[in-house]
Structure formats: C-alpha cells, structure tokens
Amino acid sequence: MQAWTSVYPTLVSSAFSLPLHRLCTRCIREWAAMALADEQAVLGRVMEQQQLNSTVDYGLIEGKKRTIGKRLEEIDKVISRLYEDYALGRLAGTSIDNLLPKYQKEQEELKKQLSALQEQSAEHDSTEQNAEKWISLRQNRLHYFGGGR
Numbered sequence: 001m002q003a004w005t006s007v008y009p010t011l012v013s014s015a016f017s018l019p020l021h022r023l024c025t026r027c028i029r030e031w032a033a034m035a036l037a038d039e040q041a042v043l044g045r046v047m048e049q050q051q052l053n054s055t056v057d058y059g060l061i062e063g064k065k066r067t068i069g070k071r072l073e074e075i076d077k078v079i080s081r082l083y084e085d086y087a088l089g090r091l092a093g094t095s096i097d098n099l100l101p102k103y104q105k106e107q108e109e110l111k112k113q114l115s116a117l118q119e120q121s122a123e124h125d126s127t128e129q130n131a132e133k134w135i136s137l138r139q140n141r142l143h144y145f146g147g148g149r
Contacts, residue, residue, distance in 0.1 A: 042131075043128070043131050043132060046127070046128075046131040047127070047128055047131065058120075058121065061117050061120055061121055062121070064113075064117055065114060065117050065118070065121070068110050068113055068114045068117070069114070071110055072107060072110055072111070072114070075103050075106060075107045075110070076107075078103055079100065079103055079104070079107075082096055082099055082100055082103075083096075
C-alpha cells in the first residue's frame with residue numbers, strides 16, 4: 001500500500017468521501033496538471049511506479065541479454081570452426097557428430113531465453129511509450145481548448 005499511496009496521495013485521503021467517478025476524475029485531473037507542470041517528473045514517477053509494481057529488474061534483464069548475445073556469437077564462431085576443420089580434414093566425422101549437436105542444443109536454448117527476455121523488455125518499453133503518449137495527448141488537448149503554455 002505504501003507504493004500506491006506515494007503515487008496517489010490525494011486519492012487515498014479522499015477515497016472514502018467521494019463517489020468513485022468523481023474520485024477517478026479528480027485523480028486524472030491531478031496527474032494531468034502534474035504532467036503539464038513537469039512532463040519528465042511525471043514520466044519518471046510512472047516509470048518508478050512501474051518498477052515498484054514489477055518483480056523484474058530491467059537492468060538485470062539487459063545484462064543477461066548482453067551475456068546471452070555474446071555467448072551466441074561465440075557458439076556461431078565455434079560451429080563455423082568445426083565445419084572449417086572438418087572440411088580441411090583436421091577433424092574426424094565422428095568428432096563433429098559428437099560436438100555439433102551439443103553446441104546446437106545450447107544455441108537453441110539460449111535463443112529461447114533471449115526471446116523471453118526481449119518480451120519482458122518490450123513490456124517495459126511499452127509502459128514508457130504509453131506514458132509519453134498520454135502526456136502528449138494531454139498537451140494537445142490543452143492546446144486545442146486554448147490553454148497552451
């Protein structure tokens with residue numbers, strides 16, 4: 001509840017005294033006013049709240065993605081070398097038959113992990129983009145009704 005109250009301080013104090021519609025409208029108006037006053041602060045608060053609500057550490061995800069990407073590059077090089085060595089006669093057919101499936105299996109597993117991490121990153125990016133769109137729409141509406149900055 002503490003994280004929620006830090007984002008909606010007036011909402012909590014008046015939650016029991018206003019009908020739901022008025023309460024929601026009031027909260028939206030407060031956020032709109034904050035967005036007009038300082039867009040980056042509101043965007044920062046939205047992203048901060050999203051981080052608090054999430055059980056995922058997006059910095060950790062980006063680090064894992066880099067690590068997996070590097071390992072996938074290494075595996076590609078190893079597989080290429082295996083084929084080269086086999087083609088040049090430096091590697092027996094049984095050796096490549098033993099080694100290649102192991103690297104291909106690891107490569108497949110890493111690609112699945114990378115895909116899952118990319119989906120989580122996309123969700124995070126989507127939240128940020130939605131917040132930015134909301135701020136932009138709010139500004140456009142204000143300018144449309146003649147209240148521009």
